[in-house]
Amino acid sequence: MPKPKRQLTGVAKDKYRIPKEEILYLKRVIFDMENNRSRLQQAREHAQYHDTPLSWTHVAAALKADMLDLSYVNRGLKKSIQMHTQTANLLSLWVSHQSLHAPKPTTTRETWQSSHLMLGDPALRKTACEWISKQMVHNTPQAMADIPFPFDADDQIHVHVLDDDDGVVRTKVMAQFMLPFPRDQVTNAVWTAEGSFCATQLDVFDCNTEDVGHGPRRIQLKTLSYLSSTTSDESIMTLRTIVQDDAHPTDKKTWLMETKMWIVMEQWGPQYTRVRTFFTMTQPFTKRGFVSVEEYARFQRNVPIEYPVDTKALLRQVKQRSYDGHMEQRRQWKEHVLRAFAAARFGRVRNNLKMGLVGLPNVGKSSLFNLLTAQSVAAENFPFCTIDPNEARCAVPDERYECEYPAYLQCTDIAGLIRGASEGAGLGNAFLSHIQAVDGIFHVIRAFESEEVVHVDDTVDPIRDLETIQGELCKKDLSYVLAQRKARETDVRKNPTMKLPPLFFTVMDTVQELLEANKSIASKNDWTAPEVDKINELIPAAITTKPIIYLVNLTKRDFIRKGNKWLVPIKQWVDSHGGGVMIPFSVEFEQELWDQRKVNKEFVPEVPSVLPRIIKVGGFIKAEVVGFEDFKTLSEGDKKGMSKVKAAGKYRQEGKTYVVQDGDIIYFQFNVTNKKK
Known part of the structure; x- marks a missing residue:
């Protein structure tokens, strides 16, 4: 008689469940491998007849590609001639209006005259800005x-x-x-x-x-x-x-x-x-x-x-x-x-960055998510309308959009947290786990009064709401830190040959003290480089190390007049809790602006939208750099990676302002999704 299969239930069932993200990743890997196999097969078939001349189809395709390249070059040269002609005319007009008897510059007088930007196309204005800036650098x-x-x-x-x-x-x-x-x-x-x-x-x-x-x-x-x-x-x-x-x-x-x-x-x-x-x-x-x-x-x-x-x-x-x-x-x-x-x-930067919308229920997270990503997820006037996180991407505004592939920022709409979420209140543990999966946080704060939109605590008090979210994030991190510490110390007790370094206890004690005092890990400004590396090694999923952007949701009236009684107290609270970027906005205003632009695409509002600023603040770039001479000297032919280079402190991280040097070996990470195939 065949033995019946074992039925998994409860915790065991969850243990062997394959995450949805892993399934999608494996599907993409399979798709790439099938395409690679097809290309290799075509290349092998062509190699068998490499002595035969190319077909007229291949020749025509090659000529077409060459003509397209020449067409692009010709178009670029025409634009360059037009730009330089316009620049010369404007500079001639500007020079003709300057005084021919200007006083000679002295050590106490500036050697440049003004910061006046003239009319012109973007390329000309960019040149003018560079000229003004380089004059300042020179002086x-x-x-x-x-x-x-x-x-x-x-x-x-x-x-x-x-x-x-x-x-x-x-x-x-x-x-x-x-x-x-x-x-x-x-x-x-x-x-x-x-x-x-x-x-x-x-x-x-x-x-x-x-x-x-x-x-x-x-x-x-x-x-x-x-x-x-x-x-x-x-x-x-x-x-x-x-x-x-x-x-x-x-x-x-x-x-x-x-x-x-x-x-x-x-x-x-x-x-x-x-x-x-x-x-x-x-x-x-x-x-x-x-x-x-x-x-x-x-x-x-x-x-x-x-x-x-x-x-x-x-x-x-x-x-x-x-x-x-x-x-x-x-x-x-x-x-x-x-x-x-x-x-x-x-910040743990990955190739595909995610920003999570976090806050109490009914503060405008789902409505903002819809505006940022042009989606239509449910946004209702009751708590926990959102259960499973909604994910979508939004294009990063860029004046170079017409000539390059646009960058995208992944946004995740996470369900609202309430007091006691770290202990399971309101499905809070699941929601906090969703926050651990993102790279940065858009913290949405409600600073508007409305009888139509109920508040989970009955009254509007942004400072109380900030304390609630901060407390729940710190409690979640504290439980995570204690679990990681216990696991490491248990492993050491089981193996007498193992020993934890002093830096382990220094870092974990400091982190625990911060979290118990309801302070984020990132609020401590004097972390040393070894301590930061140890934190990223021991507690990589800590929530309070993630960058936070505070978004204050106002009424349309307050946003237009740029005034609200809660803005200064919120700013003071943010500064006293590690600081961060704070952007006031209004879902009500942005929604009306969105509706008007749907009717009239050429509509220009008197007060501009802040959504492009929110999206741009959420994007960032990182490059891991090592000099070739350092790599050659320290690696000693080691093909396994950068372990010896990192141990010597020669493997560093740079941002978007880094100037590449000759011989740099660079691994770039940026929030641009791959082009669709």
């Missing part, structure tokens, strides 16, 4: 000689707030600090941090709007950033505001500010980098001239104004306020760089 020594820098390695900040005879305030800031990391890594971190630091200081929106005088005044800052590696031991980053842009003219009442900044990063020994910053800023002005001291004081908010106005006393208060603000800003900038550095080092 870096002259600009930074305007203020003395210390010769030692101590951290120092100096702020000089001056006023001329007309009462116009001009600020000069010098800052220097040391970072215990190589220059290439510091350069990537500074470039990343500077891209988001202005928004954290001026306002949570792109532009700063304050009530000044009899109506709102907006300070418009269009900045131009540039990074240059002048030598093997030095990198220079420049930033300058575009005061006049003919393609985007400003209103007469719009406030502008002339700002220029130089950041010089110098290698200081094998493992240290000295970062020097020189920053200048003028008083706000309009097309009519500089704003008055009284208006400037109202903008600074914390400067009291007494009537009748004592202009000299008010000017002293404005200068003191500027001094205090810039001193604190430079300290925060260093912390921001360290946070960006930590986030980049903890």
Whole structure:
């Protein structure tokens, strides 16, 4: 009698279940192997008759391909001629309007004249931006000689707030600090941090709007950033505001500010980098001239104004306020760089990146997912409408779209978490496992009141919601860390020859203390390189090491007027919990904008959408680099990989700003999906 098959149930059944992702991966492998077998078979059949001439079909196909290549080259040459002709005409017009008797530049006068961008096609404007930026890089020594820098390695900040005879305030800031990391890594971190630091200081929106005088005044800052590696031991980053842009003219009442900044990063020994910053800023002005001291004081908010106005006393208060603000800003900038550095080092980057939408129920996750990915998943007014995660991809906006394959960002709509999710409340353990599978987190926060959309806790309180999500993520990581630690220590007890290194206990103890204090692992800014490697080795699935982008969902009215009572408290909470990028948006506004564009594709809104910014912030690139000479010396013919190179510390990670050197061996990882076959 045949023995009956064993029926698997419960835990055993789940243990032998093949994940859906693995099945899809194996199907793709089978498909690629079948295509490869077909190509090899055709090549073998052709090799048997290699002495015979090619058929006319193959000859015609080859000629067609050559003609297409020549056509592309000819089209590119025509565009190049047209662009250079237009550039020459515009430059001739610009030169004709310049003064022929301009004063000779001196050591105290800039050798470039303006940051004026003219009209023209994208290629011409790009050339103009490069010219302005390279002029700033060229004049870096002259600009930074305007203020003395210390010769030692101590951290120092100096702020000089001056006023001329007309009462116009001009600020000069010098800052220097040391970072215990190589220059290439510091350069990537500074470039990343500077891209988001202005928004954290001026306002949570792109532009700063304050009530000044009899109506709102907006300070418009269009900045131009540039990074240059002048030598093997030095990198220079420049930033300058575009005061006049003919393609985007400003209103007469719009406030502008002339700002220029130089950041010089110098290698200081094998493992240290000295970062020097020189920053200048003028008083706000309009097309009519500089704003008055009284208006400037109202903008600074914390400067009291007494009537009748004592202009000299008010000017002293404005200068003191500027001094205090810039001193604190430079300290925060260093912390921001360290946070960006930590986030980049903890990110486990793969060839196909995923960002997960996380938050409480009914905060707008599924609605945002539909807008980002052009999907129509269910988004209802009750908790746990989403059970299984929805996955889709969204194209990354890029002006190069017409000539290159677009990049895509994978987005995952994860069901809402509630208090007690780490203990299983609301199917929370399953939802937290979905978060472990993504590479970064879009944390959606509700900051809008609506009687039609119920809140899981009955009242709207974003700070309470942030604490809830943070607490559940930390509890999930804590249970994961304790399990991993117990498993390692159990293995050591079973094998007397094994011994855990001291770094194991140092890292695990610190991680456990952070999580028990409801702090994320990435919130600690001074992790060393060996500690980061040990964390990635021991707890690779930790949630709180993932980069987080905070998306604050507002009403349409609040988004358009750029104001909400919760924005400042949310920003303060984010800064006190490790920092991160914060982007206010409105599902209500974006949905109406989407509907209008479906009716009229040429519709141009007065307030632009922030969805492209959200998508771009979610994408990133990484390259693993080793020099050929280091590889040749250390590998000693070892074909097994980079183990000896990594052990010697010569295998490093670089970001999108890295300049490739001769002989580099590079493994690129980027969030671009493969082209469909």
